[in-house]
Amino acid sequence: MxxxxxxxxxxxxxxxxxxxxxxxxxxxxxxxxxxxxxxxxxxxxxxxxxxxxxxxxxxxxxxxxxxxxxxxxxxxxxxxxxxxxxxxxxxxxxxxxxxxxxxxxxxxxxxxxxxxxxxxxxxxxxxxxxxxxxxxxxxxxxxxxxxxxxxxxxxxxxxxxxxxxxxxxxxxxxxxxxxxxxxxxxxSLFTFNIKDDRINHLMGVTTEMVSLKIKNSNLKATGPLLITHWGLSGPAVLKLSAWGARELFDKSYQFQLLVNWTNDYVFDEVLEELTLNKQNHPKKTVYKQALYGLTNRLWQQLVLAAGINETMIWADVPKKLLVKLTEQLTQTEFYVNGKSTFKxxxxxxxxxxxxxxxxxxxxxxxxxxxxxxxxxxxxxxxxxxxxxxxxxxxxxxxxxxxxxxx
Known part of the structure; x- marks a missing residue:
């Protein structure tokens, strides 16, 4: 011995x-x-x-x-x-x-x-x-x-x-x-597996600051976000996974994730800004005018998800579609089905x-x-x-x- x-x-x-x-x-x-x-x-x-x-x-x-x-x-x-x-x-x-x-x-x-x-x-x-x-x-x-x-x-x-x-x-x-x-x-420290047409072809797209929330939960986090070929990653997701390690485990890593791409703007504020943008830039094409610092590719997917086509100008966007675009910007809902190890x-x-x-x-x-x-x-x-x-x-x-x- x-x-x-x-x-x-x-x-x-x-x-x-x-x-x-x-x-x-x-x-x-x-x-x-x-x-x-x-x-x-x-x-x-x-x-x-x-x-x-x-x-x-x-x-x-x-x-x-x-x-x-x-x-x-x-x-x-x-x-x-x-x-x-x-x-x-x-x-x-x-x-x-x-x-x-x-x-x-x-x-x-x-x-x-x-x-x-x-x-x-x-x-x-x-x-x-x-x-x-x-x-x-x-x-x-x-x-x-x-x-x-x-x-x-x-x-x-x-x-x-x-x-x-x-x-x-x-x-x-x-x-x-x-x-x-x-x-x-x-x-703890894992990324979210998501299959969704809005992000399926956006691998590598990043955002400077978003707000994340688990639906029907108190779990939330803010920070940069990265879209990957399997779903979402980046500091905001990793922070949320760490603080929610046990709760998300109990959910078997299946839950609804709400993403506010504008970070701290609430629904009413964004709807008001989109309405003003419609008044100030009526002839501009919505699809081509990315707002809130979003990349063109991400903005375009959110615009299409709201039911606004590629050629529609702001003047032709009815109130109900402005509401839908506001929803996409402030509370995009993704279904998370599983996790992946971070690196x-x-x-x-x-x-x-x-x-x-x-x-x-x-x-x-x-x-x-x-x-x-x-x-x-x-x-x-x-x-x-x-x-x-x-x-x-x-x-x-x-x-x-x-x-x-x-």
Whole structure:
């Protein structure tokens, strides 16, 4: 049986971040990372389209927590200890240059996730952190205040165990045997599958700002929208999917989506503006005069959906068709039938019940010397670097708490 001072289960972002931060404070400790796959840091590699969206440039803790549908309350204290600026400084201290893009997302200047991976691997090598791949944890037991981990290859023991496996159903099942409560995981951050003649041939069309609402629900979101070959995506959809993860799961991802292409204009305002436009530009062809910043292709599909043909001028549009066009602009109704994963990234809502974790140390309230970091917890965020920020912060707290025990 192999003995280590600290064993970290999970070779992802929070696992490496925990190990490195412990080792920097206590360089003589024997630390091991157990990774089930052939490669470590796989999620880091694909994040941000292969560029690694390290974090988001929101530097105020109480504002930052607002991006977390689950974990908002619990992360306030942790973010006041280790926040976005601390993460950026951490990488800067290791000669990893980061940049803030216009939308607030933070990436390495290299635009390559390998830069982040190399940083972690170099640090792990510097501190002799043992990385053991293709090791599947099969059983976890505690005997005489020691943790024993049985894997597909070897057995390990340690007094200090960190669970950093992300959304791993098998690990959650093992933790259930230790009487930890698992909030049933459901997908978060997904796109909407829609087949509708109004958008079927508009792949790649984007809008700057729309308002979305789930019909017969309180779920709503605003933001840019992207039309894809399978339906709708973009920040507004991803935000709505994150906040509505459980409710949409309960609906089996079948629901009516209302889209206001004008964002914050209400029905009466739009109808009044269209009526004025009819008075001011009576000879113009409706089909060719895109309004509200919409692309010509999108505008034309909405015009046709309202029953206005390609040659009709504003002067000839009757009141009932103006009403129909207003409806298309402010409350287009789409039937959503299923979801698709956002790029290659898979985030879940669910995990360790947050009431069973001490958020000053990330230690289990049920067991001494058992720690949780990252997405294994019932914490998730909208897209934009926020899920990684949770990983860095919780890993940092766990590492500091562990270092004080030696």
């Amino acid at each position: 192999h003995n280590f001072d600290v064993i970290i289960v999970g070779g992802g972002a929070s696992g490496f971040f925990t190990a490195i931060n412990i080792a920097e404070q206590k360089p003589n400790l024997r630390i091991a990372i157990l990774e089930r796959g052939k490669e470590v840091l796989a999620k880091v590699k694909i994040s941000g389209g292969g560029r690694c969206n390290v974090t988001h440039a929101c530097f105020i803790p109480n504002v930052l927590t607002k991006f977390y549908p689950r974990g908002e309350k619990e992360l306030k204290g942790p973010f006041n200890t280790f926040c976005t600026g601390d993460v950026m400084q951490w990488f800067a201290d290791r000669n990893v240059a980061l940049k803030i893009e216009d939308d607030g997302r933070v990436f390495p200047e290299s635009n390559n996730s390998q830069t982040i991976i190399d940083c972690f691997l170099n640090e792990a090598n510097t501190f002799n952190i043992k990385v053991i791949k293709q090791t599947i944890v099969q059983q976890i037991t505690t005997i005489n205040e020691e943790w024993q981990i049985e894997t597909s290859k070897e057995k390990y023991k340690t007094k200090h165990l960190v669970m950093a496996t992300g959304s791993n159903t098998k690990i959650w099942d093992l933790l259930k045997t230790l009487n930890h409560t698992i909030i049933t995981p459901v997908p 290659d990234e898979f985030v879940t809502a669910g995990g360790i019940n947050l009431k069973e974790v001490n958020f000053k140390t990330m230690e289990s309230k049920l067991f001494n010397n058992l720690y949780f970091t990252g997405e294994i917890l019932n914490i998730d965020a909208i897209t934009g670097g926020f899920n990684f920020q949770n990983a860095w912060t919780t890993a940092y707290l766990a590492a500091n708490a562990l270092a004080t025990k030696f």
